Amino acid sequence: MANQKVKLFSLSFFRGVVFQVLGTLAGMGLVMLIRLLMGLPAWKAEPVWVGGAFVGVFAFLIGAGAFSDWAKMAFGEDVPEHIETDPNQPGWAKYFHISYDHKIIGIQYGVTSIVLLALAGTFALIFRTELAAAGLQVVELDMFNTLIGLHGMVMIASILLGVGAMSNYLVPLLIGASDMAFPRLNAFAYWINVPGALLVVSSLFLGGFDTGWTGYPPLSARAPLGMQMFFMGVYFIGFSSILGSLNIIVTTLRMRAKGMGFMRMPIFVWAAVSTALISLTATQLIGLSFQMVMFQRLFGMGFFDPAKGGNVILFQHLFWFYSHPAVYVFILPGLGIISELLPVFVRKPLFGYKWIAMSSLGIALVGFFVWAHHMFTSGMAEYLRVPFMYSTMLVAVPTGVKFFSWVGTMWRGKMTFETPMLFTLGAVSIFLLGGLTGPPNATVATDLHLHDTYWIVGHFHATMFGGFIFPFFAALYYWFPKITGKMYNEKLGKWHFWLMFPAFYVQSLGQMRVGLLGMRRRIADYDPALNFDFSHLLITIAGFVIAIAVTIFIINVIQSLKKGEVAPNNPWNSRSPEFFLPSPAPEHNYADHPFEVVGEPYDYGLADAPFVKFDAAPETAAD
């Protein structure tokens, strides 16, 4: 096996990157040709680069082969249902290839997510080092601005990919489907992220941008060229969200196992569907707002230019109509993971299944009506403030339902504290911090003071760590045996948790503290007379500790893949159907083991109350 050679260029990934470079050059040439034909000087950096980048993305997708099957289908040719894995290739090669298997796509999402997480984390470490002491030591001001913007947006991309990883890998397995409803669309939705992410990062080398991740005009209308690359990269990553969500909804509605009514779906599926409803629709609005700024820069269209009768507030409305619901896209799957994992490690039924299911949907729906709470200080019409304050407060109701259920589930349970459970409990605790620091921002009177301070940064990081990062790690540890067939190292897992958890509290509370004392966000320097140097130093140190913790996780994954213990089918004694399959999960899921749902999903601790019944029992059954 060891002497197998893989030709690099045969891998979709490398072919795509080469095509993207060539396509970008070709696109640049094309724009220059058009400019010459129009009688303009051939070279003008902005249109030439934007045209090139646009063509480059499609070149990547063509090179990677994302369109091949669709082209065949359009002309009535038959295409295979699956691409079978080539047995003559080493195991890792299939992850660099186009695959229609939702599990491979899920892993592709997950690995890309962690790569981007590490990248965006590195950006944060650089500017946190700058902020560790007053004065300017490490980076130039422009670089600082670019780094904070990229930290934000690359993290968002990482989180969206992480959400994609969980939804893609888990939803078909949890509902007993053999794959997603649209496997090709699924592959396309993953692969479009790669050129998109390359574009976002390329902004670093094309002059950067100084707006932060929100890209507000008028500043973004005159920021350096990097702004355009940032906008276009995000635009394409948005396609991934839209198409991936469409797939999740259709899969859930059409491919559930026999007997699985809506109220018997594993609770994560409810979270995934609620998430998908948001990103299916709202994502279009951030795409539109970014497109409008791009056109303003390229063609002088005056949407956000007051001198031409435009209005910058319009951008904020369109932008936040996505970007607020987007935070529910980030957290809802995580909250679903918490509800999914708690009963397993508490050995008790999930408290209030229906309420939890409806609360996910409730958060998603209420989330559409709260966006303007980001704009209390923007100069929008004042009468809008109070209605948006109340609608925002309303989010606390379904969120409270979730907390109530988690506490009710844990109440007098027989808890065990393996790594996934630690991360789940950590998530509950941190999300509580994030949740409780929300209402002061939603209240108009206090928000007028808190807006754009480091307090907001602290609050936001608490919601993201509690709602995504910790549950994501919980999910990775929990399903690691099912994904890889190996057990992870429990000791390293505990190190990961016990470094990250306290470090996170120091970081987040520290951010809130300096914010309340007057630290503005997105500013590279501060006055030593404000007397919070030491807090800043602590935040920076905590940031580095988190980085170490994540490094331990990565080491754990690599080590366990190489020489971890072989995992049993059901290491957690779970009732969920995927744990009755062999580890790692077989290529066509339940094709050989169809099952029927005969009971409730979370009746842990009840004798003779199975959730699923297999037609032909797999070799080992859990008790």
Place this chain on the structure above:
Amino acid sequence: MSTNTSDIRSSYAYKTGTNRLGLWLFLLSDAFVFAGLLVSRFYLLGNTRPHLEQTLGLIVTVLLLVSSFFMNRAETAIAHGDQKTFLNGTLITLILGVVFLVGVVGVEWQLAPFSASDGAHGAVFYMMTGMHAFHVLTGVIFLAIVYRNGRKGLYSAEKHWQVEAAAVYWHFIDVVWIFFYPALYLIGTVAG
């Protein structure tokens, strides 16, 4: 029992149902783009509208609405196995779509007394018609593929999902224009 389920699920009818759901969700998503543009139009221009060629606007609107009739006729025809009416209807729809594009992009864009960079009216007008025209263009390409496959005899009364998809997409584009036309041509007083 479950083999039964899997038989049903691998049938053309079940797969078409799944595809149908996917298409409608896609259109729901796409509708948010157009809704965002409409919101932008009223936010920026309020009770005013750009100065446009009324007769031309009416003509292209009528052409697009008539094209939807022929699209429907084509789809109904193939559902009844009538290849000839189906092909003719598709071709007429396609031609009307191209004429619509020429009317908007080729004529109206040239006649308009303002350019894209001349203030909010220009920006909104070119963005809205441009985004719609882009969708019409993709619809025309879609129809061309359907027409080509239809001539090869790839569709039957039982299996014609591509035709249905093209038809639904075409109607969607049509419905969008029903909102865009009054927003650009009829509502408010002329300014700019």
